Amino acid sequence: MKAGILVALFVIAFITVPLFSLFFASGTLSGEQTASFSEIWNSSYIRRVLFFSLWQAFLSTLLSIAFAIVVARAFARYPSFPFRSFFLSLFGLPLIVPAVVAVIGIITVYGKSGWLPIGSNLYGLLGILLAHVFFNLPLAVRLFLPVWNQIPEQHWRIASQLKFNSIQQWKHIEWPALRESLPSVALLVFMLCLTSFAVVLTLGGGPKSTTLEVAIYQSLRFDFDPAQAVVLALLQLGLSILVAIIASRFNKIPDVEPDLNIKNPKHQSETGKLDKMLQITLIVFAILFVSSPLLAIFIDAARGPIISVLSERNLWKATAFSLLIGLSAATISLALSWFLLNASARASYQNKSNLSQWLLLSGSIIFVVPPLVIGTGLFILLADFINVFDWAILIVILINGLLGIPFIIRTLGPEIRQNTMKYQRLCDSLNLKGWQRFKHLDFPLLRKPLGLSAALVTVFTMGDLGIIALFGSPETATLPLLLYQRLGAYQIPQAAVTAAFLLIISLITFWLLEKIISGKTQKDM
Structure with a gap:
């Protein structure tokens, strides 16, 4: 000891x-x-960096969590999706793919001359949001998915007896179970986006899209201004401690590894065709979103x-x-x-x-x-x-x-x-x-x-x-x-x-x- x-x-x-x-x-x-x-507070540069750090982290978290909820729900409601276990394992890849590597793939897919060009310039807030969603959506899906396994089977039986539709199931069964884990997962994603470095450094696109982490690096390596680096570092530390204190009040984070065997599959067979098509569409969209940058990396390398x-x-x-x-x-x-x-x-x-x-x-x-x-x-x-x-x-x-x-x-x-x-x-x-x-x-x-x-x-x-x-x-x-x-x-x-x-x-x-x-x-x- x-x-x-x-x-x-x-x-x-x-x-x-x-x-x-x-x-x-x-x-x-x-x-x-x-x-x-x-x-x-008299430095407009520091105020701008502070605001952008919080703003991009907020938007990244909002998008990642919103998409993760609907994708996790789709996986949970359609456990017979072909190669389901394989695709959930694919969702683990962004957890170990180096950020700067993923950025290359994202530029290839969504850049100005990419497969699916989004906007005229990917370098800036748009590119940062895309990269953060790429990394954090799979993580949030894997954190949210076990929530559906923890819903008692009798809840689904009652919902079936009452002939709940998909919206009513969400309102009375799924959302009450999910909202316990939502704050802690959202704060975790927010912290990851707030302290993101490689993504912002490569996709930031200049002073207008600089976060505290990148500004610290620039102050030490390019501006040779230790005093400014210290102020920025203390601001970053203060924000991180504040987020951690808030997160400590919401300590219910499910296991990262989901149980792939849904314990209550009976309700799946009773979903309508339209609802089933929606779940399939969401799953396919998520799979393409996660896999396309990884595939693009190897295609670019082959050329x-x-x-x-x-x-x-x-x-x-x-x-x-x-x-x-x-x-x-x-x-x-x-x-x-x-x-x-x-x-x-x-x-x-x-x-x-x-x-x-x-x-x-x-x-x-x-x-x-x-x-x-x-x-x-x-x-x-x-x-x-x-x-x-x-x-x-x-x-x-x-x-x-x-x-x-x-x-x-x-x-x-x-x-x-x-x-x-x-x-x-x-x-x-x-x-x-x-x-x-x-x-x-x-x-x-x-x-x-x-x-x-x-x-x-x-x-x-x-x-x-x-x-x-x-x-x-x-x-x-x-x-x-x-x-x-x-x-x-x-x-x-x-x-x-x-x-x-x-x-x-x-x-x-x-x-x-x-x-x-x-x-x-x-x-x-």
């Missing part, structure tokens, strides 16, 4: 020390609060200079850096999370509920603090002592390693708690602890969630553009940064091949890690 407490203190220190460096740099701890805040791009030394160097950073960050995340979760589970077993909750909270607190805010704090803190760009790889690994902890807490935490409650007394009687316990008990039982956790964190880190864009350089470029550089240089054919290569590497890495680590669990034997 001591190791878990030390890890918790380390995580808190790694987050709070950079934040304190921001406060000191802004003068808020040296009696200059009034001047600092007056400068914030590009594949051989010349694959023979470039920079590509393989960036691949090596991406894999190094991804695997290292995943290792750090798993190690820190393992000590935290075991200490929390042990505290819960010993009826120390307050300590157990505090340990979990310490691991999840980084979700409240945007990574670019932490990066800015570290930049300000370390700039006077070292050349931060020389330490870019280590800094990126550490930050992404901490960012992976909340994901692992969610995927691995319940399993570790269950193991502790079941087997702790047996382990105590056998004096089974440390490495021996991990080897003979924990690892065989927890291989599947361990494999999923490692794969998720690795792929998320490999596709991250935010931290590496802040600290990276051409010598330490990862695949996402190399892709962004090629987009900025208008090397579109080369960028298309690089995007497809990054997507393939990410999917292969995810599949291999999950397969190798998961193996055969004890539950499968």
